[in-house]
Amino acid sequence: MAKDSPDLDRELIDLPPELRWREWMRRVEAVLFASASPVSRDALGRVVGQAASVDLLVEDLSAELAERSYEIACVADAWMLRTRTAYAPVIRAAANVSDQALDLSEFDVAVLAAVAYHQPVTRDGLKDIFGKEISRDLIGRLHVRKLIATGPRSPRRGAPYTFVTTQQFLLAFDLESLRDLPDREQLDDAGIVGTPMAQ
Numbered sequence: 001m002a003k004d005s006p007d008l009d010r011e012l013i014d015l016p017p018e019l020r021w022r023e024w025m026r027r028v029e030a031v032l033f034a035s036a037s038p039v040s041r042d043a044l045g046r047v048v049g050q051a052a053s054v055d056l057l058v059e060d061l062s063a064e065l066a067e068r069s070y071e072i073a074c075v076a077d078a079w080m081l082r083t084r085t086a087y088a089p090v091i092r093a094a095a096n097v098s099d100q101a102l103d104l105s106e107f108d109v110a111v112l113a114a115v116a117y118h119q120p121v122t123r124d125g126l127k128d129i130f131g132k133e134i135s136r137d138l139i140g141r142l143h144v145r146k147l148i149a150t151g152p153r154s155p156r157r158g159a160p161y162t163f164v165t166t167q168q169f170l171l172a173f174d175l176e177s178l179r180d181l182p183d184r185e186q187l188d189d190a191g192i193v194g195t196p197m198a199q
Helices: 017-034 041-045 054-064 085-094 106-118 123-130 136-144 167-172 184-189
Strands: 070-075 078-083 148-150 163-165
Touching (some): 017 041, 017 054, 041 054, 070 167, 078 085, 106 123, 136 148
Antiparallel strands (some): 070 078, 148 163
């Protein structure tokens, strides 16, 4: 993690309160703009004064960006700037974003959903859910895309690795947290979760 810069005046005591708040908002926006991943409250707190509420700064900045083509999104208790959904067709038409596509099969998505709802889960746990072995290659594909990560070791014999979803998973599926996953009962009723799928 980056250390506080000794030259960074966080408190800005020489500025009137309104200008101080505006400068803190600009700092938050600059950090979010420059970061490739969501930025935590603690990280943003390192560039503003102790009297500043990062949550209120983000709220005010969000209001200021209401008419812009991008917005502040909260992902796993951190924030990032992202383009509004309405502009996705425009971006696809003009920018090279093909390398950002997930390119997942239906079964890959089903395994991801199983990990999301049952985490931390082992490969044996996934086998129980789907009624067949889940290949190391599939787990590797999801891991390389940073959609899953290794979780704590299972307390079962042999202490196998478990798998959990990541912040990138939340980003990819436009979720603020795992609480935003669709209700499992509704998915069960629709036959989406809990039904083994053919690979």
